[in-house]
Amino acid sequence: MKLSEELIYRGFKAETTIENPADLDTRENKKFYWGADPSADSLTIGNLAALMMCACFVRHGYTPYLVVGGATGQIGDPKENGERELKSLDEIEHNKKCIKAQIEQIIKSDNVIMCDNYDWFRDMKYLDFLREVGKAFSMTQLLDRQFVQDRIGEGGSGISYAEFSYSLIQGYDFLHLYREHGVAMQLCGADQYGNCTSGIHLIKRLENGKADVWSTPLIIDPITGRKFGKSEGNAVWLASSDNGGGNFTSIFDFYQFWLNQPDESVEYLIKVFTLLEKDEIESIIKDHQKAPEKRLAQRALARSVTEIVHGTKNAEAVENLTKMLFDKNTDFTSFSEDEILEFTKYLPVAKKGMELVDILASTGLAESKKKAREYLAQGAISINGVKASDDTAINQTAIIKKGKNKFAVVK
RNA sequence: GCUGGAGUCGUCUAGUGGCUAUGACAGCAGACUGUAAAUCUGCCGGAUUAAGUUCCAUCGUAGGUUCGAGUCCUACCUCCAGCACCA
Numbered sequence: 001m002k003l004s005e006e007l008i009y010r011g012f013k014a015e016t017t018i019e020n021p022a023d024l025d026t027r028e029n030k031k032f033y034w035g036a037d038p039s040a041d042s043l044t045i046g047n048l049a050a051l052m053m054c055a056c057f058v059r060h061g062y063t064p065y066l067v068v069g070g071a072t073g074q075i076g077d078p079k080e081n082g083e084r085e086l087k088s089l090d091e092i093e094h095n096k097k098c099i100k101a102q103i104e105q106i107i108k109s110d111n112v113i114m115c116d117n118y119d120w121f122r123d124m125k126y127l128d129f130l131r132e133v134g135k136a137f138s139m140t141q142l143l144d145r146q147f148v149q150d151r152i153g154e155g156g157s158g159i160s161y162a163e164f165s166y167s168l169i170q171g172y173d174f175l176h177l178y179r180e181h182g183v184a185m186q187l188c189g190a191d192q193y194g195n196c197t198s199g200i201h202l203i204k205r206l207e208n209g210k211a212d213v214w215s216t217p218l219i220i221d222p223i224t225g226r227k228f229g230k231s232e233g234n235a236v237w238l239a240s241s242d243n244g245g246g247n248f249t250s251i252f253d254f255y256q257f258w259l260n261q262p263d264e265s266v267e268y269l270i271k272v273f274t275l276l277e278k279d280e281i282e283s284i285i286k287d288h289q290k291a292p293e294k295r296l297a298q299r300a301l302a303r304s305v306t307e308i309v310h311g312t313k314n315a316e317a318v319e320n321l322t323k324m325l326f327d328k329n330t331d332f333t334s335f336s337e338d339e340i341l342e343f344t345k346y347l348p349v350a351k352k353g354m355e356l357v358d359i360l361a362s363t364g365l366a367e368s369k370k371k372a373r374e375y376l377a378q379g380a381i382s383i384n385g386v387k388a389s390d391d392t393a394i395n396q397t398a399i400i401k402k403g404k405n406k407f408a409v410v411k
Numbered sequence: 412g413c414u415g416g417a418g419u420c421g422u423c424u425a426g427u428g429g430c431u432a433u434g435a436c437a438g439c440a441g442a443c444u445g446u447a448a449a450u451c452u453g454c455c456g457g458a459u460u461a462a463g464u465u466c467c468a469u470c471g472u473a474g475g476u477u478c479g480a481g482u483c484c485u486a487c488c489u490c491c492a493g494c495a496c497c498a
Contacts (some may be wrong), residue, residue: 157490368457
């Protein structure tokens with residue numbers, strides 16, 4: 001499949017300045033740029049969708065310039081509904097490192113070029129910036145942008161000068177990469193399209209050059225219609241919370257997230273988030289439609305995404321784990337030492353001898369002891385496959401289950 | 412700078428001195444299912460208890476008035492609108 005065909009097949013096409021997608025196949029300048037701000041110490045599956053698109057370009061011979069926004073991250077990309085908290089410089093430094101590692105894990109290619117826009121902003125002088133970049137923008141145009149309109153005026157939440165200027169900074173990135181490396185195309189999520197066009201504008205204005213933007217639709221939660229992202233509070237993180245990774249998403253939960261996708265979304269998600277070929281996808285979807293209760297498509301999706309993000313070994317392990325934990329015939333008391341040991345790598349662990357309520361709270365199965373009691377009363381908790389309703393001490397090795405797909409090990 | 416309006420749970424929202432801060436969405440759990448969707452039921456600040464038992468917190472921040480404050484007063488912060496100043 002040609003690049004243009006694949007992009008459209010996988011649903012990676014939203015607004016773009018490229019009139020005929022087929023131009024992408026024959027384009028001489030096969031360099032593109034994509035950027036992410038270090039606003040957290042992990043990317044989410046929203047970023048992953050854009051990265052999968054980048055990977056698609058890379059597979060077709062494009063050279064990626066991947067920018068971590070050390071400078072833009074210090075300002076913050078304006079949201080629709082309110083000013084962002086400024087991050088401390090230390091935090092940004094830390095976030096940059098984490099995000100870089102994640103990007104490298106997903107875009108595997110020898111000619112990836114990683115950049116940090118702080119490198120070219122560090123020594124930028126304010127006056128120089130205004131004279132060169134500021135002069136190239138008309139205030140009317142800037143004020144006309146949708147998010148500015150949303151935030152200024154009746155019912156708006158206001159916007160600071162700093163955030164207002166964000167788009168110029170990002171625009172300058174594009175100009176810089178165009179000048180220094182001859183990059184003439186930017187990839188982005190549809191929400192960034194406006195920012196990207198600032199770059200095009202600058203390149204045209206100052207270099208009399210032609211540059212393009214290609215954007216991918218935002219990944220929308222099909223049920224709620226909201227996008228997946230950290231601002232929405234329903235983030236699925238790429239970083240794993242296993243081995244003390246804080247509030248991120250454990251590999252097991254990550255896998256479960258995909259496995260639980262409704263039938264209506266699975267085809268769309270599998271195209272975006274996996275590297276499976278068209279005929280593979282088609283045959284999976286066909287089989288899936290014949291027997292949706294087998295969740296074949298969800299399984300393929302979950303396996304494949306987990307593999308991309310967390311590696312084959314982890315993906316295999318949680319897939320296995322899932323099989324054992326969800327098989328109706330499983331006798332929970334018959335697991336071997338080795339199997340239990342394997343569980344503890346991916347599931348929260350509590351020491352035996354503790355009260356059940358404490359176990360639930362300390363493993364995070366319940367957010368608080370109060371919740372733990374509530375779950376017990378509702379019959380949401382089972383021990384080794386048997387429903388529990390009382391708060392007793394657990395003195396043997398056991399698998400605790402809360403709800404449909406949250407587990408912990410007592411050992 | 413002046414005048415007026417606004418700030419309530421993750422989000423939107425009701426609440427003009429009276430005890431228990433509405434309602435919706437999102438989220439979580441139960442039933443039914445296929446670890447799906449839809450539907451029905453319950454929960455939805457924290458701790459504590461055999462127990463809705465008791466305690467604490469909470470309507471932008473800090474004070475005050477009052478037996479009693481989300482509600483009234485004062486100051487401050489943030490936002491919006493209009494006017495003025497400066498152009």
